[in-house]
Amino acid sequence: MRGVISAIAPAVIIEDATHDIAPGDVAAAAWVVSRYWDLYPAGTIHVAVVDPGVGTARRALAVVADGRLLLAPDNGLLTRVLSSAHEVRIHEISAERYLRQPRSATFHGRDVFAPAAAHLAGGVTIQQLGAEVPDPVLLQSADPERVGGGVRGSVVHIDRFGNLITNIPGSWIQPGARFQVGDHHGIRFVESYGFAAASELCVVIGSAGTAEISVRDGSAALHTGAQRGAVVMLRQGVT
Amino acid sequence: MRGVISAIAPAVIIEDATHDIAPGDVAAAAWVVSRYWDLYPAGTIHVAVVDPGVGTARRALAVVADGRLLLAPDNGLLTRVLSSAHEVRIHEISAERYLRQPRSATFHGRDVFAPAAAHLAGGVTIQQLGAEVPDPVLLQSADPERVGGGVRGSVVHIDRFGNLITNIPGSWIQPGARFQVGDHHGIRFVESYGFAAASELCVVIGSAGTAEISVRDGSAALHTGAQRGAVVMLRQGVT
């Protein structure tokens, strides 16, 4: 992909955001992209290819969202970007003149997304790449809900440290709150890892602004066995 | 290596192609380099150091191939580049003035290849680096052969998804063809992963243009236990 981009747009600076997404894990990619895409300045072109449907009729998308460009398969990878951006336009990548010929059935990163991104860097617009897409594929997700005196949320992502990142907003957590995931009850909320005991399962407000179940100097994923989608209960403390 | 290059040639842009080659796996490096070296524009300098013989008398090579420069140990790493390029010149990297002093016995990436690459970026020619090399080390490999009504090939590389990449050209595959690797018979050829059943072992034409044994949403390497070098049989179907 770097070679193809460099050959079309030699002056472009190419950076790697991550190579740590497990093969085919579109939901993880959707989370990770959502954490950084709008930290980059307007004009940045993001290419994200986690693409189990490569070679089928699934569309390839080029998106303008709040001034950044994003290219990805139409498989839900951009769900979180599309839901959080203020202004969005979505087009299909289909104009043959901006794609690599011939096109393989297995590596559209090289044959579709890289050349399209390089042409966008050179001034081509997403309108020139193909028709507008009114109905992009979106991943379904449950929002956290208030139940009784607490909150029912879920694990939306597990990061490389083994932290269980939830969808429970940090602003919903009151002093003395306790959390539960699986068989693990009474998990304390602390201000940061350093305030937990060694190897204690605890909850902090993570860098996404939501409750994050962690083990100080360890992996909450290994400690609890919880997987993405696991239910997380928050019980507010008596204050 | 980046530091050494930056100190000699501060304006050079340095990119990582991959860090996923297993320690000492020269054959894997040879495959991976062959997949991208000529996608980059002419003038690109590729440095590839998988170097179990570091510190012995093995030579260090600087190659010009179809307008790209490539630096690597003389251990076969460039075999596929040398066999596919139209124009090749090969020189040894030995001129002390372009190397780091003193030179370690274990890290020629830092002490030999990085400084030589930086000097090439600054205008030095491969002729200035050392004498011409008429006899580079080449890895041996068997070509696929037509046998009876089919083809006998082999696995030449296993990628990070666990796909078994073979040396059987996609153009040799007829409709209805079936493949065999190890105890796994009757493997279907499909246009792309999306046309296989869930967890089905199948064959697609991969991004190198050859037959690739895959498992949809899984790893064919784990599924079959096959390793690099494994025999792959293709039986053409009755059409």
Place this chain on the structure above:
Amino acid sequence: MRGVISAIAPAVIIEDATHDIAPGDVAAAAWVVSRYWDLYPAGTIHVAVVDPGVGTARRALAVVADGRLLLAPDNGLLTRVLSSAHEVRIHEISAERYLRQPRSATFHGRDVFAPAAAHLAGGVTIQQLGAEVPDPVLLQSADPERVGGGVRGSVVHIDRFGNLITNIPGSWIQPGARFQVGDHHGIRFVESYGFAAASELCVVIGSAGTAEISVRDGSAALHTGAQRGAVVMLRQGVT
């Protein structure tokens, strides 16, 4: 972190030194940074964030050492840089105007170190970031010592190949020297891996200039089970 830097200082070139440090392993980061920081040209800004104390009162440091700038948590990560540099100035990173607002409790790489580094790239000085720090946290380490007819040292780092890197200077090794680590006695010193037998446990002078226990085409860490801190004995040979 890249996004934050790019938004503040768009023209900066950002490179990754490594992402292979195990979570929370400050001592490994201290070693790795010490191997490359001064190979880069003066003016380079190094950011190194291995930060188990993030969110506590631990300080964030900005250092000028021999013309390079280094940013890291005040947890000993820069110990080896501070002890080997000729000229050092250390300041705290605390001026709110150069940090990201609001600041998370878990990701100061994004919220503290990245913006501070970008502002340094734009001309801000470490004096502007905060007060001078006279007492940075330093990791303790034992120096190798001469005992009887030999040397008593230790494993200071294990690299990704499984090499056991010791603190015994290569210049202390005499011909015929034999090494011991754990139950493994009589380990030979050889000029480079290529002079060892297949799978032989051997000692070479590594790229840091110290004795390194290795297995040719294998992992000395797996072979011996030794961990960082393990005692390594050198017995000089009869010459």
